[in-house]
Amino acid sequence: MLKRACDANHCGVPTDSSKGMCPHHWRMVPLDVQRRIYAAARKFTTSAERLSSVEFLEAWADAVEFVAMQEGRLTRNAYRNLANWTKRRALTTAAPSLKKTGQSGDGLSLRSSITRPQIPKAPL
Numbered sequence: 077m078l079k080r081a082c083d084a085n086h087c088g089v090p091t092d093s094s095k096g097m098c099p100h101h102w103r104m105v106p107l108d109v110q111r112r113i114y115a116a117a118r119k120f121t122t123s124a125e126r127l128s129s130v131e132f133l134e135a136w137a138d139a140v141e142f143v144a145m146q147e148g149r150l151t152r153n154a155y156r157n158l159a160n161w162t163k164r165r166a167l168t169t170a171a172p173s174l175k176k177t178g179q180s181g182d183g184l185s186l187r188s189s190i191t192r193p194q195i196p197k198a199p200l
């Protein structure tokens with residue numbers, strides 16, 4: 077099983093890649109937020125789909141913020157930043173007048189490298 081660092085701020089406990097948070101922090105996430113995450117995770121199955129879904133990103137951002145508030149450590153939240161960025165991008169691509177034309181390729185290959193959140197590594 078792949079391991080990744082827990083997404084709660086300042087945690088960094090190795091966690092199953094399918095979970096996202098260590099059991100200690102996941103228990104701090106309110107049930108309705110957990111349900112939103114499960115619902116979005118069922119709808120978007122690949123990590124690429126999830127990371128471009130505002131629904132998933134906002135639910136996960138809420139989870140990170142709930143934990144941070146309970147620990148009194150409200151700091152940066154990569155998921156909130158990415159959710160806001162994805163929303164702005166959706167608005168831009170929805171407006172035909174702003175679309176660029178005449179590009180070769182799909183025009184997205186450059187962007188794909190910045191669609192992944194840069195999760196800050198917590199010092200241990």
Ligand SMILES: [Zn+2]
Binds near residue numbers: 087
């Ligand atoms: Zn944790």
